[in-house]
Amino acid sequence: MAGSSFGHLFRLTTFGESHGGAVGVVVDGVTPQLELVEQDIQDQLDRRKPGQSFITTPRKEPDTVQILSGIFDGKTTGTPIMLILYNSDADPAAYDEIKGMFRPGHADYTYLKKYGIRDYRGSGRASGRETAGRVAAGAIARKLLARRGVDVLAYTGRAAGVQCEKYMPDQIEHNMLRACDPDAAARMMERIAEIRDRNDSVGGIVECRIRGVDPGLGEPVFDKLDAQLAHAMVSLGAVKGVEFGAGFAAADMTGSEHNDQMVAAGFVTNNAGGIIGGISTGTEIVFRVAVKPVSSIARPQQTVDLNGTERTIKTEGRHDACICPRLVPVVEAMACLVIEDHYKRQAALFA
Amino acid sequence: MAGSSFGHLFRLTTFGESHGGAVGVVVDGVTPQLELVEQDIQDQLDRRKPGQSFITTPRKEPDTVQILSGIFDGKTTGTPIMLILYNSDADPAAYDEIKGMFRPGHADYTYLKKYGIRDYRGSGRASGRETAGRVAAGAIARKLLARRGVDVLAYTGRAAGVQCEKYMPDQIEHNMLRACDPDAAARMMERIAEIRDRNDSVGGIVECRIRGVDPGLGEPVFDKLDAQLAHAMVSLGAVKGVEFGAGFAAADMTGSEHNDQMVAAGFVTNNAGGIIGGISTGTEIVFRVAVKPVSSIARPQQTVDLNGTERTIKTEGRHDACICPRLVPVVEAMACLVIEDHYKRQAALFA
């Protein structure tokens, strides 16, 4: 099975490179008769687009989505929905330097090793721009989940070494970091500004909470709900780890500390993060992803060229200093896709 | 797609409950003409079996594997290999208490919510015994990988709050924890003994290193090598998180710290954990999984029964106090399955 598809019953296939003709997605298996207009999708894409603040890249991407199939009279028909974002023309000369060298932290080397050929323009298929297709597909899943009463919310929980100490969900969209703690967000911005001035970048942690999921969702053994979420999250280029509930902290806990005991009103704690044995408990699903610092930095780094000769490289241009705020809608989109897919699988099991 | 299968080209389907007739696995897509005898598989199963030390459950499981198909004259034929481990008779009376109550930390509640029916005997399908099928299939993948020069090695890196400080691979199979540091292992044992005496259990971290993988393995976009490994690892019931290379520590690093720079001899560092853009770099693949403390503990815990009435439960019997040493061969098996599958996918791409 080729690697650009995801999901079983609600299934997407993305296509496109950063500087080819377009990026986009085909979404198959969408429930018929759902009202869907381009603005539903555009709203989510706008959260991911560049240029939202001084810590994100000021690049202009024509991120205007078009629906080219699967909709009739403003409703889904049950046939594949194709969503496309055309790329604008790029200056090929801009890539003369990276054409022959491997940028540290980027997939330049690995793509060439894998395919023997590489579209070096703007990272090609490995560009973060590929996630636009995921966000677009996720926007459809989000609409279906809203009808089920499921709400998916991600935010920056840590960045540049600064940890959020309060959880204020209403504040998330009101700070440039999409952090859940506006005070922490202010400190994050200060630190990021400093680090960016040193031509460097920072990482962070994005946390996601999913409310309203019915108990009983998830397919043991291999397609556990958390296993699929982990797959979805680590399939994002910047993500280097994922943990559920207490996560890595569970390693140092005892059973009596970690076990979520039950009373008549439900679970007393949620160390499991809302999933036990791969199946949702009905409590909030909570997970976190580790986000590596942005690879493109304008300070000299050691690398080699195509001939293996050692070289120094500086990735000029204005890049994101911290990808977390733009990753937030992508994490949400991937979570929506997994949850919606599992709702369909559960329905099939009992059909 | 039903949830008991894993892999695309090297594909396994497990079956069986803890106290049904048998557990086992069907492995399809195995390279023909590979020499394979039951001992190849038994060797790995023996590493997973209960009763290896005082920290693991002394339960007796007749973990003797039989090959029932796919082998002729001692060699694989390319047809499905069915591996089976029969269950011995259990005393049904032993489950009278848990039959009507949900054990904290176990999948009792979620299975019942999902299926509306539950085989409560020994956790049924959610039993760790299901992983015997994975280990059996992994043993075949391991043989194929050995021919490629790929070596997969896991070990306990942390348990009961004690961290390994040395990496001595030769010592792993010589201590009861399968820890990479024999001194740390001794301290772990002490702490586990104490905690077990308080009728409690501990968690830990299992680390895995994969050497000899060629660069270029992994299928972007969704089937990145790390995404598939994450899926595989989190599909293990006790695993609550996974991280690659620097992992969660990357969240606090800057780009200049995290980027693995290159010189003529290769990558200078390995913060990426051997995978960039979802594709292997050719350096060692390194990941860690967070292992929750064993859920079965013999101290009273709050729970509810099938009617929602609050009850107290004590899971008597001798259980594992720390599952890490028995999880080590399972983590290795899952890693072997993912890597072998990707070798086949890469071959198909260029065929």
Added chain:
Amino acid sequence: MAGSSFGHLFRLTTFGESHGGAVGVVVDGVTPQLELVEQDIQDQLDRRKPGQSFITTPRKEPDTVQILSGIFDGKTTGTPIMLILYNSDADPAAYDEIKGMFRPGHADYTYLKKYGIRDYRGSGRASGRETAGRVAAGAIARKLLARRGVDVLAYTGRAAGVQCEKYMPDQIEHNMLRACDPDAAARMMERIAEIRDRNDSVGGIVECRIRGVDPGLGEPVFDKLDAQLAHAMVSLGAVKGVEFGAGFAAADMTGSEHNDQMVAAGFVTNNAGGIIGGISTGTEIVFRVAVKPVSSIARPQQTVDLNGTERTIKTEGRHDACICPRLVPVVEAMACLVIEDHYKRQAALFA
């Protein structure tokens, strides 16, 4: 994806060779809480077993099925159901001749070319015995379909050049051919007896009718209901063709003859065979499969040995003279599997 699995949501994986340890099947995705006992499955297997009449092979196969997982308290639990039929010991000396030669009409040559190794005992994996697993899985699907009011009925429509002229469904199980016309069945038996006395075999046509399927089942574009049925049928070793409704006769019809016009009461005709655009119309689904004559015949035939040297071969032993009556339950089983799978897919679409 390895080739021994079939279906998407109701999914089976068969394993086993004619003379290995066992043949069987793992069925995943079965609706929970269905009452299921071994006799439900045995009833269908008994219709497929050898030795039912003088035209079928008198070989004794211990076709007694055992359920080894997925059932608790007499009900399905939603976890994989493993069904196994152990093979009895065979005399390896019996295969000394075919070991080195390719039997005409058999997969001996092609298996060796594909795998470079061949289990020559009783055709190995290519044995008709593999279909026992399909029939076993189909018996479960049949029970689920019965609850939906769907009835699947196959029968011999033609054999040894004799065509059924009446459709008497009640007579099907009362003649050795499982023909829908008892008079034609008598003539078929006469001709088959003659041909068998000349050490030869015959082919025929098996027809299948599926009643009670709701309109709207089937997934355009590639997974049309008829496309999946065609896939299922041609995956049977003896089947060389399949046609729906008017089938090949449609090639000579005009549009005005072939189009099924509609009146208030429904479709006037059923040339489409109950499927239009790959989706069920709600009328009876009708298809036919072409069954090749049995390949094993006891008259001398030309072949080559492993060295390419020309040889003469006679497949001695008592073989089926006409496989149609034993294929009838297999065709039904495969049809049940496809229909049940599509019911689940349709439920998922609207979930």
Added chain:
Amino acid sequence: MAGSSFGHLFRLTTFGESHGGAVGVVVDGVTPQLELVEQDIQDQLDRRKPGQSFITTPRKEPDTVQILSGIFDGKTTGTPIMLILYNSDADPAAYDEIKGMFRPGHADYTYLKKYGIRDYRGSGRASGRETAGRVAAGAIARKLLARRGVDVLAYTGRAAGVQCEKYMPDQIEHNMLRACDPDAAARMMERIAEIRDRNDSVGGIVECRIRGVDPGLGEPVFDKLDAQLAHAMVSLGAVKGVEFGAGFAAADMTGSEHNDQMVAAGFVTNNAGGIIGGISTGTEIVFRVAVKPVSSIARPQQTVDLNGTERTIKTEGRHDACICPRLVPVVEAMACLVIEDHYKRQAALFA
């Protein structure tokens, strides 16, 4: 798994309706470094396009393909190739009549029953125009197969009741029917002209021959090469049957007649059609598909409207009188896709 994807390793996903924004296809798993330009694909699309002769519809479709991803410097990169054909604007008023009625032979009724919503413009997703995406993807597979020495050739073998009696492959592209016998083609044209003048249409048989396939291709048990070809062929809306080699004629043959005996030079006959036990023999693969007469005819037919009221309908406009010549490149494309996919599977098996 949603129904608009086909193939395992060489995998396509089509999208689009007749009168939506576009039709097209995403092809994933394409071998990297293959030279590919739009003209390679356009050449095959031109064979499928309308208006090639007086028996095909004179509708103008802007069947100009664009490659929007997956190509760099004129070569495939191994990433998904997206091929798109934009639709031109249609006059919505043209569909006022069919909007409320079910056209006999069309999928109008079944789509509405399935989805509860229907894009009635030009048959929507059920339009033959969807096959443009298949032909486009098939053109890529064809290029890969050419490098392997595999040649796929289809042609009209029968139409309007006239049978080809000669096999002259060089003549196929030189007559309007794409028949393999130019004299038969002339008689076909005469009969079709007569029948079209009576506002009726005709069916036929398309035959396909595949040369150069290595022995050993095909995945028993369920993914037999012929089973996959049958799936592929019956997934074409106009196809009502498929047969391999002797096909339905095998039903009346004896084993001694049907078995393909072997001599040192190879198989003496090819009744199996080049596939035994689901695996290619290395001889020519031969199959035939039954093509139903075109459903759109301009003579009055009985039908019902959305309320179930009986109505008379006449499908005006100029439609194909015989779809066979336009189906020929589609049959070839689907065959190419199946064969290429199996080459990749075979490579993976031995990787």
